[in-house]
Amino acid sequence: xxxxxxxxxxADDHALIRAGLRAALATLPDLEIVGEVGDGRELxxxxxxxxxxxxxxxxxxxxFEPVAAIQGIRSxxxxxxxxxxxxxxxxxxxxxxxxxxxxxxxxxDQPLSDLLLAVRRILDGGRWISDPLVNRxxxxxxxxxxxxxxxxxxxxxxxxxxxxxxxxxxxxxxNLSIKTIENHLTALYRSIGVKSRLEANHYGSNHPELLLLxxxxxxxxxPEAGSQAVLTVLLVDNNAxxxxxxxxxxxxxxxxxxxxxxxxxxxxYRLAYRFRPQMAFIDVILTDEDGITCVRKVKEISPNTxxxxxxxxxxxxxxxLGMSAGAIAFLDKKDIDAATIRQVVEDLLEG
Numbered sequence: 231x232x233x234x235x236x237x238x239x240x241a242d243d244h245a246l247i248r249a250g251l252r253a254a255l256a257t258l259p260d261l262e263i264v265g266e267v268g269d270g271r272e273l274x275x276x277x278x279x280x281x282x283x284x285x286x287x288x289x290x291x292x293x294f295e296p297v298a299a300i301q302g303i304r305s306x307x308x309x310x311x312x313x314x315x316x317x318x319x320x321x322x323x324x325x326x327x328x329x330x331x332x333x334x335x336x337x338x339d340q341p342l343s344d345l346l347l348a349v350r351r352i353l354d355g356g357r358w359i360s361d362p363l364v365n366r367x368x369x370x371x372x373x374x375x376x377x378x379x380x381x382x383x384x385x386x387x388x389x390x391x392x393x394x395x396x397x398x399x400x401x402x403x404x405n406l407s408i409k410t411i412e413n414h415l416t417a418l419y420r421s422i423g424v425k426s427r428l429e430a431n432h433y434g435s436n437h438p439e440l441l442l443l444x445x446x447x448x449x450x451x452x453p454e455a456g457s458q459a460v461l462t463v464l465l466v467d468n469n470a471x472x473x474x475x476x477x478x479x480x481x482x483x484x485x486x487x488x489x490x491x492x493x494x495x496x497x498x499y500r501l502a503y504r505f506r507p508q509m510a511f512i513d514v515i516l517t518d519e520d521g522i523t524c525v526r527k528v529k530e531i532s533p534n535t536x537x538x539x540x541x542x543x544x545x546x547x548x549x550x551l552g553m554s555a556g557a558i559a560f561l562d563k564k565d566i567d568a569a570t571i572r573q574v575v576e577d578l579l580e581g
Contacts, residue, residue: 236353239265239280241273241287242315247338251286251315254342258349270294277307284311284353288338289327290318292526292555295533297330304331311352315345320503323531324363334358384418385442387411391427392434392441393488403486443488443505461575463489464510464535466498466524468517476511476566483572495519495527502531509578511561514541514548522551529556536578540566 238261242248248266255261261284265276270293277285285303289296303310313334314327324335333352336345337360348358380388383404390400397415401408415427424430434441443462461484465473473491480487490505492498494517501507510528514521525537539552542563549560561570 234260236261236284237264237280237282238262238284238286239267239273239276239282241267241276241285241291243268243288243291247288250342251345254345255286255349258346261349268292270299277303277310282310284313284349286313286315286349288316289314290316290527290530294530295556296323296530297326298533300327300330300332313348313352313358319363323503324359328359335363336360337362380418380421380440382442383414384421385440387414387418388422388430388434389441389443391431394431461487461509462505462507463487464492464498464501464505464507464512464528465489466492466495466510466512466516466521467540468493468513468515472513472563476571479566479568479571480575482568484575487575493517495524498524499527499531502528502535506532507535509575510535510537512537512539512557513563514539514543514552522548522555522557525552525557526555538574 238255240248240251240255240263242251245268248268252263252266255263264282265280267273267276269291273285273287273291273294276282289300300312303312312332313336314332315336315338317338318324319337327335334348334357336348336358340360340362344360348360351358386404387400390403395403397408397411401411404411406414415430419425419430422430422433424433463480465476465480467473467476470491470493473493477489477491480489490501490507492501496518498510498512502510510525512521512524512528516524521539521541525539528535528537537557538559538561539548539555539557540561540563541548552560559574
C-alpha cells in the first residue's frame with residue numbers, strides 16, 4: 231500500500247454481499263480492502279485497530295443500532311468517509327442516517343457502476359444519494375412545506391382520525407372537551423380541503439408524513455394527573471384472537487394506548503417504519519420469520535422501541551437469543567395478565 235491508498239472496511243452480515251462489494255471495489259485504483267466484518271461488535275474492533283479512511287456499511291447488522299451507532303462512529307472518527315449500502319429505501323430511515331453523519335446512501339439494487347461513482351463522489355468530498363431516493367426525498371420536502379399550514383394539534387388530530395377514534399375518545403386522549411374537538415375538526419377539514427371525517431381519514435392515510443402522535447418527539451414520561459399521552463404499541467402474533475386479548479389488556483392498563491397489529495414480520499416491519507412504536511410485544515413463533523429475528527429488525531428500524539419477546543413455551547435459549555437481539559424482557563404467555571401488562575407499562579413510563 232502507498233500513502234495515497236484509501237484503506238477500506240466492508241461491513242455486512244452476509245458473506246455473499248461482502249464478496250460482491252469487495253469484487254466491485256477492487257476495480258478502483260488506490261483503494262485497499264483492509265477488513266471485512268459481519269456485525270457491530272466486529273466493526274467497533276476493526277475501526278479501532280485498522281483506522282480506515284472509508285467505511286462501506288449495511289447498517290442492518292446484528293449488534294448495531296443504525297442511527298446511534300453511526301453517530302458514535304462519526305464522533306469518534308470525524309474524518310472517516312461513510313457510505314451506507316442498504317436495501318431499505320424508507321425516506322425517514324434515509325434522512326435519519328444522513329442526519330447522523332453518513333456521507334452517502336446507496337441502494338443495493340442499483341448498478342455496481344453507481345456504487346463506484348458513489349465511492350468516488352464521497353472520497354472527493356461530495357455526498358451521494360441513489361437516484362430512486364431523490365424523488366422521494368423531494369416529495370417529502372414538499373410535504374414538509376405543507377406542514378407549515380398544519381399546526382401540531384391539527385396533525386395530532388389527523389393521526390387520531392386515521393385510528394378510527396370517535397370524538398369522545400379523541401377528547402379524552404387530547405384532554406379537551408368534545409365541543410373543542412368538534413371546532414378543531416372543522417378547522418382541520420378547512421386546512422386540508424376536505425368536507426367529512428371519511429375524507430379526512432383518507433387524506434391522513436395517504437399522507438403518513440403529516441401525522442403526528444400526541445407527544446411525539448418528546449421522551450415518554452409519566453403523565454400528569456388527569457391526562458395521558460398516547461402510548462403506541464406494536465403487537466406481533468399470528469393468532470388474531472391472542473392479539474385481540476392482549477390489546478384489551480393494554481387498553482385496560484393504559485386507556486390512551488394506541489396499538490397496531492401484525493400477524494407476521496413483514497407487516498411488523500412496515501408498521502415499525504411508519505409509526506416508530508414505543509413498545510412492541512413479539513411472539514417467538516411467527517409464520518415468515520422467527521420472533522427473535524423480528525425483534526432485531528424492529529430495533530434496527532426503530533432503536534427506541536422497547537421490545538418484549540413472548541412465548542407459550544419459554545426456553546432459556548430463546549431468552550438468551552432474544553436479549554441479544556435487543557428485547558428487554560422475555561414473557562411467558564401463560565403469565566401475561568392485566569397486572570403484568572400494567573407493571574410493564576409503568577416500568578416503561580418511569581424509566
